[in-house]
Amino acid sequence: MTDKVDLTLNVNGRDYAIRVEPRRTLADAIRDDCGQTGTHLGCEHGVCGACTVIVDGEPVRSCLMFAVQAVGKPIRTVEGLAAGEELHPLQRAFIEHHGLQCGFCTPGFLMLVIGVLEREPDIGDEDLMDVLASNLCRCTGYQNIVKAVRAYAAETRSC
Amino acid sequence: MSGETRNAGATWVGRAIRRLEDPALVTGSGRFTADLKAAHYVKFVRSPVASGRIERIAAPEGAIIITASDLGGVKPLRPLLHKFNYIPVEQPILAHGCVRFVGEPIAAVVAASEAEAEDLTVRLEVDIEQSDALVDARAALADGAPAVHAGVPTNVIVEGQIKTPDFDQRHAAAHRRIRVDARSRRQNATPLEARGGHAAFDPASGRITLTCSTQMPHLVRTAIADLIGMPECELRVIAPDVGGGFGQKMSLPPEYVLLVWLARRLRTSVAWAEDRRENLIAGYHSRDQYLRLEGAFDENARLIALSGEVIANVGAYSCFPTTCAVEPLMAMAELPGPYDVQAYACRARGVLTHTCPIAPFRGVSRPAITFAIERLMDKAAAEFGIEPSELRQRNLVAGFPYRSATGLVFDAASYRETLEIAVEAIGLAAFRTRQREARARGRFLGIGFGTFSERTGYGTPAFAARGMDITPGWETVEVRMDPSGFVETRIGASPHGQGLRTTLAQIIADQLGVAPERIRVVHGDTDRTPYGWGTFASRSLVISGGATLLAARKVRAKLIRIASQLLEASEEDILLESGAAKVMGTDRGLPIETVARAAYHQTHRFNGTIEPGLAESATYDPPGTFSNACHAAIVDVDVETGAVRIEKFLVVEDAGRIINPMIADGQIHGGVAHGIANALFEEIVYDETGAILTASLADYLPPTAQEMPFIALRHLETLSDASVTQAKGLGEGGGIGAPAAIINAINDALAPFNVSIDEMPATPQRIRAALRAAMETPA
Numbered sequence: 001m002t003d004k005v006d007l008t009l010n011v012n013g014r015d016y017a018i019r020v021e022p023r024r025t026l027a028d029a030i031r032d033d034c035g036q037t038g039t040h041l042g043c044e045h046g047v048c049g050a051c052t053v054i055v056d057g058e059p060v061r062s063c064l065m066f067a068v069q070a071v072g073k074p075i076r077t078v079e080g081l082a083a084g085e086e087l088h089p090l091q092r093a094f095i096e097h098h099g100l101q102c103g104f105c106t107p108g109f110l111m112l113v114i115g116v117l118e119r120e121p122d123i124g125d126e127d128l129m130d131v132l133a134s135n136l137c138r139c140t141g142y143q144n145i146v147k148a149v150r151a152y153a154a155e156t157r158s159c
Numbered sequence: 160m161s162g163e164t165r166n167a168g169a170t171w172v173g174r175a176i177r178r179l180e181d182p183a184l185v186t187g188s189g190r191f192t193a194d195l196k197a198a199h200y201v202k203f204v205r206s207p208v209a210s211g212r213i214e215r216i217a218a219p220e221g222a223i224i225i226t227a228s229d230l231g232g233v234k235p236l237r238p239l240l241h242k243f244n245y246i247p248v249e250q251p252i253l254a255h256g257c258v259r260f261v262g263e264p265i266a267a268v269v270a271a272s273e274a275e276a277e278d279l280t281v282r283l284e285v286d287i288e289q290s291d292a293l294v295d296a297r298a299a300l301a302d303g304a305p306a307v308h309a310g311v312p313t314n315v316i317v318e319g320q321i322k323t324p325d326f327d328q329r330h331a332a333a334h335r336r337i338r339v340d341a342r343s344r345r346q347n348a349t350p351l352e353a354r355g356g357h358a359a360f361d362p363a364s365g366r367i368t369l370t371c372s373t374q375m376p377h378l379v380r381t382a383i384a385d386l387i388g389m390p391e392c393e394l395r396v397i398a399p400d401v402g403g404g405f406g407q408k409m410s411l412p413p414e415y416v417l418l419v420w421l422a423r424r425l426r427t428s429v430a431w432a433e434d435r436r437e438n439l440i441a442g443y444h445s446r447d448q449y450l451r452l453e454g455a456f457d458e459n460a461r462l463i464a465l466s467g468e469v470i471a472n473v474g475a476y477s478c479f480p481t482t483c484a485v486e487p488l489m490a491m492a493e494l495p496g497p498y499d500v501q502a503y504a505c506r507a508r509g510v511l512t513h514t515c516p517i518a519p520f521r522g523v524s525r526p527a528i529t530f531a532i533e534r535l536m537d538k539a540a541a542e543f544g545i546e547p548s549e550l551r552q553r554n555l556v557a558g559f560p561y562r563s564a565t566g567l568v569f570d571a572a573s574y575r576e577t578l579e580i581a582v583e584a585i586g587l588a589a590f591r592t593r594q595r596e597a598r599a600r601g602r603f604l605g606i607g608f609g610t611f612s613e614r615t616g617y618g619t620p621a622f623a624a625r626g627m628d629i630t631p632g633w634e635t636v637e638v639r640m641d642p643s644g645f646v647e648t649r650i651g652a653s654p655h656g657q658g659l660r661t662t663l664a665q666i667i668a669d670q671l672g673v674a675p676e677r678i679r680v681v682h683g684d685t686d687r688t689p690y691g692w693g694t695f696a697s698r699s700l701v702i703s704g705g706a707t708l709l710a711a712r713k714v715r716a717k718l719i720r721i722a723s724q725l726l727e728a729s730e731e732d733i734l735l736e737s738g739a740a741k742v743m744g745t746d747r748g749l750p751i752e753t754v755a756r757a758a759y760h761q762t763h764r765f766n767g768t769i770e771p772g773l774a775e776s777a778t779y780d781p782p783g784t785f786s787n788a789c790h791a792a793i794v795d796v797d798v799e800t801g802a803v804r805i806e807k808f809l810v811v812e813d814a815g816r817i818i819n820p821m822i823a824d825g826q827i828h829g830g831v832a833h834g835i836a837n838a839l840f841e842e843i844v845y846d847e848t849g850a851i852l853t854a855s856l857a858d859y860l861p862p863t864a865q866e867m868p869f870i871a872l873r874h875l876e877t878l879s880d881a882s883v884t885q886a887k888g889l890g891e892g893g894g895i896g897a898p899a900a901i902i903n904a905i906n907d908a909l910a911p912f913n914v915s916i917d918e919m920p921a922t923p924q925r926i927r928a929a930l931r932a933a934m935e936t937p938a
Contacts, residue, residue, distance in 0.1 A: 021274065023274070024274075031194075032196070036187070037187070037190075037191075037193075037194035038186070038187015038188070038189070039187070040191065040351075040352065040402070041193070041432075042351045042352065042353075042402075042435070043435040043855070043856050044434055044435060045435065045855055045856065045857070047855070047856035047857055048351060048435075048856060050351060078185075078186065078187035079187045081186070082186050087182070087185065087186070091185040091186065094185050095177050095178070095181040095182070095185060096177065098177075098178070098821045098822065098824075098825045100181060100184055100185065101403075101656035101657070101658070101825060101829060102184075102350075102352070102400070102401065102402045102403040102655055102656030103180070103181070103183075103184030103185070103189050103400065103402070103656070104189075104191065104350075104351045104352045104400075104403060105351050105402075106184055106185055107187050110185065129864060129865065130865070132863075132864040132865075133863035133864045133865040133866075134863075135863075136351060136856070136861055136863060137351065138349060138350055138351045138403050138405070138829075138832075138861060139351075139403055139656050139825075139829045140828055140829055140832075141828035141829045141830075141831055141867055141870065141893075142828075142832070142863070142864040142867045143828045143867065143869065143870055144824075144825060145864065146864060
């Protein structure tokens with residue numbers, strides 16, 4: 001075991017002073033040390049994307065990043081999407097279009113799509129579908145995720 | 160969302176209302192097993208070899224390491240079946256003496272954090288004297304093959320045989336006999352949340368609460384209490400939000416037994432979260448089968464006799480509670496599928512090997528048997544020179560109830576109609592023209608159909624016929640309106656993505672005249688729900704939904720009786736709608752909460768004629784019902800690379816009454832994705848030593864959004880009285896029809912090359928190998 005280090009993570013605008021081993025992944029730190037368990041671990045080897053969060057404006061696989069690498073960078077997770085009772089439009093679109101069943105992959109898909117669309121609001125449909133293939137869902141067969149994401153993308157573009 | 164619920168008084172069943180489950184899940188407020196913290200974390204040391212004798216286990220000093228020698232009082236799993244020459248085998252909670260598959264747990268390491276526990280696993284030394292491993296079921300059947308379990312010298316753990324009296328005669332009378340040798344490779348259900356458990360000891364009560372990712376909490380409780388030897392009431396099992404199951408989580412993992420034992424021993428909380436590698440190598444597999452079919456046809460292409468030989472690789476142990484017989488026996492019982500053939504012979508064997516145990520996975524045997532018989536139908540159509548759809552129409556079951564050769568009774572369904580609609584909707588005639596033109600340009604398109612019957616919602620008689628020691632089937636539901644006029648419904652089923660909280664609320668809403676938002680469905684907690692079997696086998700909406708309807712009718716009857724007294728009107732004149740009890744044809748009425756309040760607080764007004772309270776319970780144990788569907792696919796095969804692109808995919812399905820069309824469509828989409836994965840991508844690969852080569856999601860390939868075609872859906876609703884709600888199950892069907900449709904389409908595309916792809920997944924390598932072999936063979 002390595003000596004622990006003190007660091008501060010800023011998650012959804014709030015600072016968390018935590019003490020972790022340098023090898024601790026960002027995913028584990030968010031879940032276990034900051035208590036934000038909406039970020040899920042599906043594979044811990046960077047394939048499934050369930051753990052996707054937004055770090056410094058970029059969607060990242062939090063299982064492939066160390067907590068120490070995220071120091072000083074704003075981190076956004078699924079818990080930060082809704083404003084109080086008011087759901088984020090993409091959250092609403094997922095409900096409206098039945099884009100989730102068990103809901104385990106959902107936070108990762110939400111953060112992926114929001115991260116990409118904030119970065120590239122005019123992303124073309126083909127590229128957006130390419131982005132969606134970054135994450136795995138085992139329940140929906142993707143059809144309704146695609147529907148929800150297209151509806152949200154159209155809404156974003158028209159604003 | 161709210162627009163749907165303002166139409167009070169409308170019928171809720173049949174409407175695509177939004178799911179009551181979703182707001183928590185989209186905001187990260189869902190609660191999954193791994194979200195719970197524990198005082199201790201457990202990691203398992205697993206066997207790196209497929210077969211061998213454990214010579215020595217050396218633990219690092221000071222660590223808490225549990226091995227089989229610590230578990231003296233804990234019984235091994237020993238699932239039972241009382242028919243079909245089944246031979247029970249024992250599975251120790253931790254490997255005892257020998258190991259039988261790569262991934263078998265040998266020791267549990269306990270530490271204050273997951274990372275420390277993982278570090279310790281590396282420092283644990285295990286010496287195993289390796290012996291030859293049996294990986295393939297046919298190899299395990301060979302003379303002189305070693306026995307995986309000494310008690311099963313032939314490795315045949317179960318064997319079913321059936322032969323109808325007229326088989327030989329009908330078979331001999333055939334105009335043509337057509338054979339198919341089909342191979343279904345091994346899959347892993349791969350729920351996105353792997354398995355995991357958290358067991359906590361409560362010093363005040365002495366009870367243990369096991370929170371775990373399971374589809375059957377009550378059975379987990381019974382089984383663990385039995386194995387450990389503790390009073391069942393001292394164990395509470397909670398299935399919180401569960402991140403997909405697909406059958407994998409309906410079998411008891413030995414790891415959960417260890418967690419409960421450990422929490423009792425350490426008098427604290429312990430947790431284990433399975434990682435993806437563990438899940439892929441040891442989280443139960445499925446579908447590893449050889450199927451040899453021979454169809455005997457008369458001169459009109461009517462199937463007059465069918466024979467089958469099924470060899471199912473069941474792995475190293477038998478899963479609890481279904482036993483490993485579930486695949487071979489279901490194959491035997493349902494191989495004829497939706498076809499009217501009364502002369503039938505089949506032998507189905509379950510064969511032990513040194514591989515991960517096999518357990519149910521969405522569809523169980525039916526994706527494999529449907530693929531096999533649908534290949535047979537396409538081969539026959541080619542022999543007779545007719546369209547495969549035409550040959551199917553001549554053979555599909557039409558009159559109901561229909562009694563199959565194996566004694567299954569098919570209730571009313573639409574086998575012929577769904578095929579007819581599929582042929583029309585996918586545009587078969589126009590496709591043939593396009594196919595010819597494409598071929599002329601060196602492009603190879605193909606069309607394929609997969610028709611099937613999906614036995615769903617079956618109760619105890621169906622399971623009893625299998626001879627299971629544990630006979631699942633019924634479900635109990637308690638519907639209770641509380642004094643506030645809200646409804647709490649407690650169910651023994653255990654949904655994990657199916658949206659049952661919503662669909663059951665729709666059923667209740669129609670009975671009680673209240674909006675679904677006033678109805679809470681409680682599941683997945685043995686302390687709060689009636690004993691039940693959980694969610695699997697496309698059963699919950701049929702059986703738990705049926706029990707819900709029956710219980711809700713009782714509450715409705717009581718509400719009407721009370722309201723009739725309060726409103727001084729006859730019971731026949733009371734209407735329950737829009738959250739009120741009304742007197743028909745008048746403006747008189749009472750809010751439902753006033754009626755509910757009276758049921759608890761004003762019972763003196765009924766002069767002892769009405770029992771206090773509004774809690775009713777009902778149990779439903781139906782014989783079963785058959786859903787059906789026709790899947791159709793158009794594919795484009797690149798003969799240079801072997802790549803397959805699905806151009807069109809259509810499902811015409813019939814699951815009786817649809818409670819929520821949005822949820823039904825979602826179930827079908829998800830099932831089709833599993834079926835496409837089965838047909839083209841997913842395969843657990845062992846090398847000859849029994850090591851797994853597909854232990855990550857970079858090697859085992861669930862489809863992404865890019866591999867999935869748009870799935871067009873058409874619904875028929877044949878209403879059958881075999882289900883009290885007239886709803887049939889549809890959770891598995893998507894995965895049953897898709898593989899057959901796609902493999903048939905690939906073969907149709909490759910017809911000019913005279914190849915037959917009868918193995919799935921039909922990977923580019925397999926397609927190329929078949930094309931190469933065909934080109935090397937002189938015509």
